[in-house]
Amino acid sequence: MRAFIFPGQGSQSVGMGKTLAETSPAARAVLEEVDAALGQSLARLMAEGPADELTLTENAQPAIMANAIATLRAAGIDLAGKARFVAGHSLGEYTALCAAGTFDLTTTARLLKTRGLAMQAAVPVGDGAMAALLGADLAVAQAVVDAAAQGEVCAVANDNDPSQVVISGSKAAVERALEIAKEKGAKRAILLPVSAPFHCALMQPAADAMAGALAGVAMAPPAVPLYANVTAEPVESVDTIRELLIEQVTGIVRWRESVANMAAAGVTHFVEFGGKVLGPMVKRIAPDAQVTNVVTMDDIDALVKEI
Structure with missing residues (x-):
């Protein structure tokens, strides 16, 4: 099939x-x-x-x-x-x-x-961001965005496969997520070269x-x-x-x-x-x-x- x-x-x-x-x-x-x-x-x-x-x-x-x-x-x-x-x-x-x-x-x-x-x-250019969490599954990514939001938008955008999840939201929240992801065990967390924060509120x-x-x-x-x-x-x-x-x-x-x-x-x-x-x-x-x-x-x- x-x-x-x-x-x-x-x-x-x-x-x-x-x-x-x-x-x-x-x-x-x-x-x-x-x-x-x-x-x-x-x-x-x-x-x-x-x-x-x-x-x-x-x-x-x-x-x-x-x-x-x-x-x-x-x-x-x-x-x-x-x-x-x-x-x-x-x-x-x-x-x-x-x-x-x-x-x-x-x-x-x-x-x-x-x-x-x-x-x-x-979203005005520069106000939002997206990042890829590599070596992280959905549960890890969800924990990362929950911790990083701090009153701002930060969400899982793409659950791509068992080792790659993309997050999206306000620039400050996504930047916080980069550091938090490492603490929670992601192998890498990298900002993506995108012009807007897709698939979030x-x-x-x-x-x-x-x-x-x-x-x-x-x-x-x-x-x-x-x-x-x-x-x-x-x-x-x-x-x-x-x-x-x-x-x-x-x-x-x-x-x-x-x-x-x-x-x-x-x-x-x-x-x-x-x-x-x-x-x-x-x-x-x-x-x-x-x-x-x-x-x-x-x-x-x-x-x-x-x-």
Whole structure:
């Protein structure tokens, strides 16, 4: 049994999508549709940079989605016939829903542009921070943020795998957490080069913006169930998906639990489209699972032959 999974922010790189678009008409059509939806040449930015502009949240989010969907469509795979579930990390949840037919491509691109702008605008630059706790599990991370908050926002943002948890919040609280993490046994605690504190209560203005954006869009039930970030459980109801996408902006990404629950449900093969970020996490969560990363045309050709 397979699950198709889709990466989140941080997986962008200059050159992404370029060879796909040159080689596959289906991939090129994806990038052209996204450009038209956004009224900008995102495909050129993806192919040529500059890197600092591509890394901007408002560009990185639709770019990562476009690249993953281009990869999937270049493969020409019938998702419902080849995958039992879909899942995505943070913004990757929108990609997963696009792949499963809940949102069309144009809608997905516009939602992610709105989401990126709203998340960036929610907190003034410099007021928030995020940090990765390495060699720490969820229980340790929760103890760290509880001790570090001291009346400010400090929360677990991403429970990525058994040895990597990301925290988020006000800058002072996250900086306190760096020292506390070492005292509580984390191997390393490092600030992340991000422009905003994602997946914590400081993102409430962005959650409100997404509530408005999602209220008016057409949605269809996904072709296969989505394992949702905030519940780590499968969901198919359109109304529930909408609510969870809003909650996701401020809520924890329960990736470790999602993968573990998919494995417990019988998934033995995880296929990551458009990146190589989630695969290593999956192997740390479900060591016996097969993981395939699909990024290049050679990867696509190998996958098509395999499945």
